[in-house]
Amino acid sequence: MQRALNRALDDALAADDRTLVFGQDVGPLGGVFRVTDGLNAKYGDERVFDTPLAESGIMGMAVGLAMAGWRPVPEIQFDGFSYPAIDQLVNQVGRMHYRSRGTLPMPITLRLPSFGGIRAPEHHGESLEALFAHVPGLKVVSPSNPAEAYALLRQAIDDPDPVVFMEPKSRYWHKAGFDEAMAAERLPVGTSRIVRPGRHVTLIAWGAMVARCLQAAELGAEDGVEIEVVDLRWLKPIDAAGVAESVSRTRRAVVVHEAPLTAGLGAEVSALLMEHCFSDLRAPVGRVTGYDVPYPSPVLEDEYLPSIDRILEAVQRTLEYRRG
């Protein structure tokens, strides 16, 4: 996936010379995950450059660059280090278009290596999607495979509004064939995708959890349970109609995410399903999530992340649900 993202940045830089890529270590090093590899050499210090280690400054600079008519694509090196940038994201990035009554567009794409699963130290495995999705004026997206990573990043950079692009870092090295046709596809803002059709229950996930749900669906199929897997992709705006369409057919749904349970995006998806297809539901919408604890140390990581077993148990509970 990291090569697909690299190509998306390369193509975006080539397509529009107002596009700028910057952040800590994105220059000659090519980023700690090599997503910006070779771009500094190809586009020079003015288009692809390192910044001081100052996350709020990076986001604030992006705001000023956007005001001057540029298309900034900043990177914050790790999810947990975006906390110092949240003031700028919430108070400035998300509001400048509104505050200026549309006269100062903010076509900023914040690339944010996100989520856990890589045995990293503290602050390197956060799942902040609910926090960003809650902020008016921000869009949020996360890809689950290389081809969509390419297409969604191009889409995010082309978008006239600020987008938080959450890269599932545990999938950076995932090599599943880069499908040229899929990469070339338009994936409009606010659209989801059924990645595996099924008729008994719908699993809704994003980022790295999509792959885990697909594994769960494989196992479910061995027992004759046909699990539909929906990749939500856009976490804001959410494809409420698309997800509801799937759940109206399967009549059962489980949301899977890495973030803590309370006030997570699963609650939002669940509420949307209640609003859109309450009468079709045969069971309460289930949730399989991280726990309400700070992201744990590597040795406990597998206990924290939604496992295939936890997902299948939730599926089972949903299938066996009987009205009291």
Next chain:
Amino acid sequence: MAMTTPERMNHPDDVDGENVDADLLSSLYETMVAVRHLDLDAVAMQRQGIIPGYAPMRGQEAAQVGSAAALERTVDFAFPTYRELGVAIALGVDPVSYLASHQGAWHGGLWNPAETHLAPLNAVVGGAVTHAVGWAMGARLDHSDGVAIAYFGDGASSQGDVHEAMNFAGIYELPVVFFCQNNGWAISVPTESQVAGGSVAARAEGYGLVGNRVDGNDVIAVHRATEAAILRARSGGGATVIEAMTYRAGPHSTSDDPGRYRTLAEEQDWLTRDPLTVAEARLRALGYVDAYFEGVEVQARERAAEVRDGVAALGGRPGEEMFDFVFAEPTASLLEQRRAWQEASRG
């Protein structure tokens, strides 16, 4: 010297005004008087219930007008916080559009920042300082002559964003002027409890920038310092930190009571250095007479009355606007929320 007493700085041309350009001084003076009347009227409008709240800037006219008048409006860009009426007026922004923010019509104000080169009002005092840095980088990438000026106060200078911005400006050698209006008070906290290291200007050196502390009540001193900083930035010399030592003569906002944290004696002491009095004395030394000052006064009063009528006539905004400017195009969810709002407001 405590920072909450007026600093009487020496300027070679302070005494006889010999080296002062009379046309420049009179034009700055006229703008300052206009701003004074608008500011006093805004406070009055708040007291009369026409506007819900206002952040008075009386006492800071020289710092704001002197600095903003040094900008080239078509190429430079100014980043205010929320006490920059004088900057807005000096940049030619329509006062009604500016006061629309305080009237409650729209947080950022109703002027067009892209056209006027004054960013929307910003209540986060250090936040916009980083924007000035980004804008300056953009201007340099465009090979334009543009210089960004960031307005902030002694209180904001404590915020991380201001330090990050100065460091960025030093690293990238950007055309920025960091203009600190040190007005003595961050709401109730005095400068000596706010600014470590002696002064805000003193910090510049640590970032490889030039620091310059000026008498912020002397409009000519401010104008000269800003002009020099802009020239330096424009010619590739990098950023300057200007610390204009001034005084917020009134309260922090119309809901604030300065009597709880400072003395009347201090306020009166600073009144002796009122920027309008300082400029008037200079003009008189240059030969300007009563008739001139009366004329300026009348004109300012008339303009303030027009603005007052304009603000009173502003009224509310159409509710749809609440949804219109969130994104370039509203999302399906926003459209649905707007529809629900329309339904609810009809009922």
